[in-house]
Amino acid sequence: MNALGGLEIFVQTAQSQSFVATGRSLGISASAVSKSISRLEARMGVRLFQRSTRTVRLTSEGEEFLQRCRRILDEVQAAEDHMSAMTGRPRGRLRVGLALAGGLPLPVIADFMQAYPEIELDLDFTDRMVDVIEEGFDVVIRGTDLSDSRLKSRPLGPYRACIVAAPGYLNAHGVPSSPADLLDHACLHYRWQNSGKLYQWPFKQTAARSTVGQLPVAMICSDVAALLYMAKAGRGIACLPDFAVRDALADGQLQTLLTTHLTGASTFHIVWPSSRQMAPRVRVFVDFVVAHFARGLVIEKAG
Template sequence: MNKLDGISVFVQVNDSGSYAAAGRVLGMSASAVGKAIVRLEERMGLRLLHRNNRSIGLTAEGAVFLDHCRRIMAELAAAEATLSNAQAQPSGRLRVSAPVASEGWNRVFLQFMATFPEIDLDVSYTNRLVDLVEEGYDVVLRIGPLQDSRLLTRRLGVFSLRLVASPTYLERHGTPRTIEDLLGHACLRNRNVSSRRIDAWPLGPDHAHINAELSNKLVADHYAMLLMAALEGLGIVCMPSFWSDEHIERGTLRHILADLTPNQRAVSAVWPGGRGFPAKLAAFLDFMAQKLPAVLR
């Protein structure tokens, strides 16, 4: 195996989150990707990835090696860009579908425009599951598990769902200390736009019955509304960290039951194969992978 091939496979596995997803991007089978990683580890004499049936994660040595690999690939990409003609410079219209998210995401889009002034950005905000190919998007940002194997993917970052409430609400109604305590509280719930179902809170499989019995004091399909209601002291809401953390830092919301509700959600970029890999798309993916994780945290 060529050394650069091994590096590119390793980086793609980390970006995609699985052997199968990396294989779709690289045009390889999941088995071939796994064998490439094993050969790379054998050559390095180090374990680079933790692997189990559910997930893949970096070892401490793998994290250090990944930083070096990214620099190597960035240098290679820079060299290729220098030798390419002006037609390959990032330019043109880029159609993006993004979830209805916090202002932090919008700032990243504006920073991208400032960095790449020759790209015209066309952003459509929706929480429904769009048909990327039929609706003509160049790239879609999606939250959660990905299902369409026809599409190419790159993981951009992760975030957590947090149960939060205002200090005023907690002073009036008490702070829940257990999962069961939630049954005595006003719950502000999010309705999934695609499924039209009310989203479950991350209470774990042992408390599925609690999820089913939570109150629906307010149900909305937009986190801006739920956030406003929580800030007004109307109840407890479960929302992504990129909506809540700014308010937690200010003290206008409090994070509750943090130790009992661990969870993680992925944000991924998805785009159709078979269209080549235009410079404007490559620029967007690299920029979002660099800037979005800070917003998600």
């Protein structure tokens, strides 16, 4: 079992290319990760990683070893899945990738944990497009279209962007009637955590889209909840997903602007590797999320 634990740490490190990220994911210290890798290398008599001050990268021997380790761990997981299916109680670790979606998935996740207490959830929140297979995810919920033939997916429901502001702000500064009017307003922006780029407000017309790069910057943040708070506090105009502003619109804390100038809806999907046999824990998670996710959305679920 200690050997298997060492292999899991090795595979996780190969995927993250970071002792710190691996430790954070597994709930151990970076030094414990480093020591485990060093013990593995000493036992095998080969160097598995090239280390630098910022990253670790696989050697050619490490690349070959990684493929074998994945097959070993897949066999162990398949054995666990088989026993889980026999007992009729899904169990085991489930690694889930989730978009930074203003807390949208959390009520569904909480209910799933109550319904399936023997499944251990490992949740990874990020705004980047993860590689589901290479990074070892069992399932990912994301708000983008499926373009990878190695994956299967099911739609969870549509959402769209809204430009919003507090009534108090609009009373003080006026209501913009066109995208160009935003040049005279305080604009609150979202920054993608992975790329560092600002989210581009999704205007339809070319002329309106050219305005985006000129929008004033009153604030930039990388957290949807913080952006929502500042908009409700009357600090400026923000572009946020409809599910994040639903309650604030309903109770009058915010109002929508320029709705006819924005593009249509996108769709959340749940995706998983098509090459793997669908484990019981993955199947019940997918079915549960498909059944319950749309309750947090504004637009009625498609299909």
